[in-house]
Amino acid sequence: MSLKGSELSVRAGGKPILRRASLEVRPGELVAIVGPNGAGKSTLLKALAGENSNLLGSVVLNGRALKHWRAEEIALQRAVLPQSPGLAFPFRVWDVVELGRYPLRGLASGDEHHAAITGAMDAADVTRFAERDCRTLSGGELHRVHFARTLAQIWAPLPDGRARFLLLDEPTAALDLSHQHAILARARGVASDGAGVLVVLHDLNLAAAFADRVVVMDKGGIVDAGTPGETLTTALIQSVWGVETEIVRDPATGRPRIYVRPQGIAKLRTIGEARAFAAE
Template sequence: MIKAQGVSVSLGRKIILDCVDVIAIPGSVTSIVGPNGSGKTTLLRALTGDLAYTGRVTLNGLDIKSLKPWELAGLRAVLPQASALAFPFSVIEIVHIGLQRGVSGQCDAVALAALAKVGLDGYASRNYQELSGGEQQRVQLARVLAQVWTPLDGNTPRWLFLDEPVSALDIAHQLQVMKLARDFADQGGGVVAVMHDLNLTAMFSDHMILMSQGAVQAVGPVADVLTNSHMSKAYGCTLKVNRTPNPKTPFILPQVAKA
């Protein structure tokens, strides 16, 4: 599991995260939601060890501050909000970056299979810079999938950390990406994702961490967190949570939001 205890992050005198305690378990999709500036990405980056913090974060029982970069890379892969490249790379070369840092080595079969999973079969020789923003985002997802290609290493889970993985995608590819995350968790891996789309969060997540002003406002199963009171308080507007014909799946209609 991933466990954060008393995690705080400050930028100068400004507190970005204030003594946060959270847990994410393998076999589940855990989504971090909340308004802009609530600390979602900062929490994700602290959990991955990509940002300095105080407190303690353990990954599969290991303090991440004690792990070498290559050890972390074998346990978890991170998809950031955006990835800027200064040099022209082919698509397959981008995916191979994940293989080099991860557990599969220089395995073309894994790289090509990862591209196929994200709907980019046949794109291997394309120039990355010539792709659309959504296509580039899916190439980066293929990179992180290749890095932790098998969700379980014996009994040890691997982890996907995804920061707004569907932000630049159309609805069909949003569903495809979320299905990939769901499948990774169903095979025993762990997924922690920063999400803005509350309806996709409700459809694919097991647990939700609701952030507000650098602190956790609510945490638990989606149905317990995605409520009128929690959502309205966190987002600062009146929101009504509805139910689909499947009563276990809540959803929000933006048309009824009142500032």
């Protein structure tokens, strides 16, 4: 049982934005995708979610090609948190989290739905907003509401034992320090509970701290994959991000901690240099 993408390629505007990427997420593990802007991280996540219509390659969910599952059955097995979740109408927080239970209508009792919704809201720390209109929340708070919705969707193990998957596209981008860690700790907990979790992250230290495996992407392809200690090396970070770093092992966990050297930041023109360049 797994969520497996093989040789995935996507072209947009005539350019390849994902090139022959293969990735398998197994139950119980948290996999982080990292890479610079435009590396194809979100495209790979969307491909695994079945969002791209012009996708080459195959995506297999729990032993069956994604296109052979019915949409409702896919929704029972995996939830997706988009990068910028939207809401067309003013819904209450409770109503949005409740939407996560849509695929389980008729499959769970009222008490089970209620328990999943309250539990998911608690895990995402949005319980105190339950009655609030979503339009009155900050961007980070709204992001947590949608995270709660995805948790509610795959809240309990499936009765037939099929594995569940959670795909999160930059879940921490809009969050404060404490909630960045809290959300990833929850995602980690979802993995420990038996689900496979795939997370797109920008912060290498968060990836190093929470991921079982890190997948490094650059220019539409997968450059390296393995444990944080194996993949996140100074040489790789230098070649992919063009940034000089120093890496130490966290004494408590043995996981890498990455420090960026100030003089090693990518060679961009300073504002003054850019002004002079533009004036020429």
